[in-house]
Amino acid sequence: MDTVKASIKSVPSINLNNTHMALRRCWHPVARCGDISELPMGVLLLGENLVVFRSGDRVRVFYDRCAHRGYPMHKASVEAGGLRCAYHGWLYSPSGACTEIPALPGDTAIPSRARLRQVGGVEERFGLVFVCLDEPLPGVTLPVLPEASDATFMAGDLPVLRTRSCAGLLADNFLDTAHFPFVHAGTFGAGEDKVVGSFDVRRSPGGTPAGEFAFSASYEHLFANREDPAVAKGERPLNQTRRLLYRYVAPFHLSLRIDYVEAEGTNTIGFFVCPETDEYCRIFSTIWRNDLAGDEARMRQAVDFELEVLKEDLLIQESMATLVLPLPGPGNPPGAARHPAAEIHTRADRTTVELRRVLGELVARSAD
Numbered sequence: 001m002d003t004v005k006a007s008i009k010s011v012p013s014i015n016l017n018n019t020h021m022a023l024r025r026c027w028h029p030v031a032r033c034g035d036i037s038e039l040p041m042g043v044l045l046l047g048e049n050l051v052v053f054r055s056g057d058r059v060r061v062f063y064d065r066c067a068h069r070g071y072p073m074h075k076a077s078v079e080a081g082g083l084r085c086a087y088h089g090w091l092y093s094p095s096g097a098c099t100e101i102p103a104l105p106g107d108t109a110i111p112s113r114a115r116l117r118q119v120g121g122v123e124e125r126f127g128l129v130f131v132c133l134d135e136p137l138p139g140v141t142l143p144v145l146p147e148a149s150d151a152t153f154m155a156g157d158l159p160v161l162r163t164r165s166c167a168g169l170l171a172d173n174f175l176d177t178a179h180f181p182f183v184h185a186g187t188f189g190a191g192e193d194k195v196v197g198s199f200d201v202r203r204s205p206g207g208t209p210a211g212e213f214a215f216s217a218s219y220e221h222l223f224a225n226r227e228d229p230a231v232a233k234g235e236r237p238l239n240q241t242r243r244l245l246y247r248y249v250a251p252f253h254l255s256l257r258i259d260y261v262e263a264e265g266t267n268t269i270g271f272f273v274c275p276e277t278d279e280y281c282r283i284f285s286t287i288w289r290n291d292l293a294g295d296e297a298r299m300r301q302a303v304d305f306e307l308e309v310l311k312e313d314l315l316i317q318e319s320m321a322t323l324v325l326p327l328p329g330p331g332n333p334p335g336a337a338r339h340p341a342a343e344i345h346t347r348a349d350r351t352t353v354e355l356r357r358v359l360g361e362l363v364a365r366s367a368d
């Protein structure tokens, strides 16, 4: 097997697990905006319990712990746009400040420390709530997805899936095409080329990604478009051009845009991973298409198909023995070639090598 000369060393010095400290300074999806109401909801992110609710026109996110005795705030009742703890009734305003302690006489001053612990940032973007637990690391951004705000595209959400897997390995899987003929033989993979095309991997524009910790990978090839009705009518050739554009934004935001050049359709699938704990992730996935002419039934079929594809991937991921993504970094110890997480990279792994490189740089930056 050819190894890529320019590739990163195959010996890792950092194993990125789902709750690595560097991830506290990155953005992660925690819920769909449509699932958030004024009623508090508990979610997990990087091993932390959070409470999420809507107040006025804003989504509020706090650590899910009452400042008094730590009772979970997702069990609170809603009052004046804020939350009243179910244990001793402390009332918190929408900004998290305690405004009433029922056990104290009304004229007693409320300790300034009596407030819900805030997270570093909350943003809503294309139907998802993103949270950064600590201050965002310079160079880390939210994902960018032009199709999501393009009125010519329809969106279809996949169900949110919870899976026992490693977020870094899920990102690796999404960027990898060599597994198609093997893992996806039951859906679309049987006819796919086993040889991986020559992807053009770019860290700067040309793709989309904003920020330093992002890249795009593009590839154009001919394929047999048997689903194009114009082929049967003799209006278009069977062999048509397909452009693939992978867009990656750290840590675990991915999208694949497929442009069918002759048939003039675009399909995009976005894939946003929430690392809940060291063992579990939730996956938020949406497809955007501009070739369905508003046909909801066809969109439902497309969503069901992508769900089957995703389940094929998860069967593999849930069988991985080690739930870490090995990253390059300084200080590889001598003899580490026998490290149990050591990997071999080939020229077919360009996109997934870039993933490791970007995340390795991000972890190094967070340690500065």
Ligand code: FES
Residues within 6 Å of the ligand: 066, 067, 068, 069, 070, 071, 085, 086, 087, 088, 089, 090
């Ligand atoms: S634990 Fe919440 S008011 Fe006491």
Ligand SMILES: [Fe+2]
Residues within 6 Å of the ligand: 173, 179, 180, 183, 184, 309, 313
């Ligand atoms: Fe796959």
